[in-house]
Amino acid sequence: QVQLVQSGAEVQKPGASVKVSCKASGYNLRTYFIHWVRQAPGQGLEWMGIVNPSDGGTTYAHNFQGRVTLISDTSTNTVFMDLNTLRSEDTAVYYCARAHYADEGGAFDVWGQGTTVTVSS
């Protein structure tokens, strides 16, 4: 069964960092790109970035450049999202999602269950 399983909820103080993991099972992590998407309470979906687990290559959304790092560890089939200098506006559910590519673009065909990150003093 193909699935992405994320780490548990986090509570962090403003200015701190958070690291969320996303473990793939049922397929070889190297064969699909992994994206991260977040959703603030009551808001829509916001794309954060992408990592190619095969070579570690990354692309980040402009809003997150300089604050987010995506890392893949193919030995454990796990991808990590590290977000630093947290502020209250980073309170959200963070999702990892697998990108499936067809002839005309890609889509997220498998999603993690989401990790709630709360930033509060």
Added chain:
Amino acid sequence: DIQMTQSPSSLSASVGDRVTITCRVSQSISRYLSWYQQIPGKAPKLLIYAASNLQAGVPSRFSGSGSGSHFTLTISSLQPEDFATYYCQQSFTNMWTFGRGTTVEIK
């Protein structure tokens, strides 16, 4: 970045109604567009990819159409389990973006 504009932002409909949601894009993206359904408290679910391809396991009452900068998602006969929020998403550039969502509510 490519901007995605969904309309309406919300709608009220009854079981059995035909529902159409529109996604307009700030530039031509060919058919590099997907649609997702999200139920509160759950991760999004892929419905349509490449503008009109139905994801495996998704009921045939869902359909997508369009190309370039204008796309639609249609639910032919709304079912109780379809009350949710729907998002469009583009993958034309290496920075993917989502629309702001359309919430389908019970009339």
